[in-house]
Amino acid sequence: MNIRSLTRGDGVVIGAAVVLFIASFLDLAGIDCPAGLNCSGFDAPNAWDALGVLMSVFLAGIIGAVLVVVGRAMPSRKVVGLDLGQFGAAFCVFALWTAFWTIIDASDAGTGLILGLLAAIVLAGGAVATPLVPALKAPLMGAPRPQAVQSPYGGQPQPGQGYGYPGAQQQPYGAQPGQPYGAQPQPGQPDPAMAHAPQAQQQAPQGGSAPAGDFTPFWFAVPVARPLYGEDGSPSPIAELAPGTWYLAVEQRGPGLVAQTQDGRRGVLQDTTGIQRG
Numbered sequence: 001m002n003i004r005s006l007t008r009g010d011g012v013v014i015g016a017a018v019v020l021f022i023a024s025f026l027d028l029a030g031i032d033c034p035a036g037l038n039c040s041g042f043d044a045p046n047a048w049d050a051l052g053v054l055m056s057v058f059l060a061g062i063i064g065a066v067l068v069v070v071g072r073a074m075p076s077r078k079v080v081g082l083d084l085g086q087f088g089a090a091f092c093v094f095a096l097w098t099a100f101w102t103i104i105d106a107s108d109a110g111t112g113l114i115l116g117l118l119a120a121i122v123l124a125g126g127a128v129a130t131p132l133v134p135a136l137k138a139p140l141m142g143a144p145r146p147q148a149v150q151s152p153y154g155g156q157p158q159p160g161q162g163y164g165y166p167g168a169q170q171q172p173y174g175a176q177p178g179q180p181y182g183a184q185p186q187p188g189q190p191d192p193a194m195a196h197a198p199q200a201q202q203q204a205p206q207g208g209s210a211p212a213g214d215f216t217p218f219w220f221a222v223p224v225a226r227p228l229y230g231e232d233g234s235p236s237p238i239a240e241l242a243p244g245t246w247y248l249a250v251e252q253r254g255p256g257l258v259a260q261t262q263d264g265r266r267g268v269l270q271d272t273t274g275i276q277r278g
Contacts, residue, residue, distance in 0.1 A: 006140040007224060009130025010069050013092075016123035017065035020095075023119055024048060024058040026112030046112055056098040057116055061123050064091025068127045073225060074240075089127040096124040139223045139243075139274075219246045219278030220257075228259060228267035238267045246278055 006014075027044035047054040067088025071077065077084050099120040103109045130136040221244065227237035239261055241247055249269075251258035256270045269275075 006069070007072070007130060007136060008138050008140050009126050009133070009136035010072060011140045012126035012136070013065045013068050013123060013130070016119045016126060017062050019119040020058055020061045020065075020116060020123065023112045023115040024054065026115060027110035028053065028113050029106060029110045030108040044110055047116070053098075053102060053113075057095050057102060057120065060091050060098070061095035061120055064088045064095060064127065065123060067091060068130075072130075085127075085131075089124075092120070092124040092127040096120040215252045217248060217250050220249055220259075221246055221276045221278070222269075223274040223276070226269060226271055228261070228265075228269055230267050231258065239265055241269065 024047040026046060028046055028050060029044055047058050065088065067084050069088075071084025071086070071088055074084065082090075096117075099113075099117045103113050103117050106113060126136070222241045224243060226241050228239040228241055229235070230238050241259065241261075245262075247262075247269075248260045249257040250260055250266070253268055255272065256268045257272055258266060259269045260266045
């Protein structure tokens with residue numbers, strides 16, 4: 001899993017799960033030592049000595065945190081019809097519910113039970129609020145700025161020049177791979193390099209003209225992992241765009257972009273907020 005795909009809400013969930021794990025080793029109940037007795041050798045039980053509390057509060061919360069983080073990294077995975085993130089959020093809320101009534105029922109709650117309740121509150125709050133609060137949906141770590149796309153002569157690509165994947169040799173519109181700059185293949189002469197050209201370059205506009213309308217293809221990177229949907233409007237993602245990778249925007253479609261992956265697949269990126277242009 002790419003750590004740069006994590007959001008601030010995921011960081012809150014992970015931190016609360018770590019605190020919950022630590023609290024499982026602390027005392028569940030305090031000790032009232034009668035006067036005149038030496039209680040120094042008496043150890044109060046922790047969560048690992050009470051299976052019911054361990055499974056319903058501590059491990060349920062930790063499992064819920066794992067499902068939330070993994071579910072947001074892989075949004076297409078489902079369990080009994082629910083996304084992994086939704087399933088994990090339900091575990092976190094269940095852990096909070098059980099911790100609350102356990103501490104209410106306890107006559108003398110110990111450090112582990114109190115700290116476990118506080119961690120469960122933060123855990124459930126982070127799991128439920130992250131999809132709703134913009135501040136929690138922000139990336140935990142900023143996406144690295146990829147190296148700028150270079151033209152064949154070391155400069156930046158200008159309007160009217162060709163485009164290819166970062167690091168690949170650029171071709172001007174109308175030029176064929178394997179030909180000198182500005183040269184055109186002779187009529188009737190086969191171009192063997194074209195048969196081995198990458199799919200993205202074979203699909204590049206030909207004839208020296210820019211794409212239709214005012215849209216100019218450009219490179220972009222996403223701040224967090226985002227699904228790419230089919231151009232036919234299918235609700236199931238066909239790919240997932242990962243942070244730190246350049247993708248080619250080839251067309252504007254309403255508020256979204258038609259993007260092309262490095263293996264030649266094309267689809268619609270519906271959420272374009274925060275993208276970084278190359």
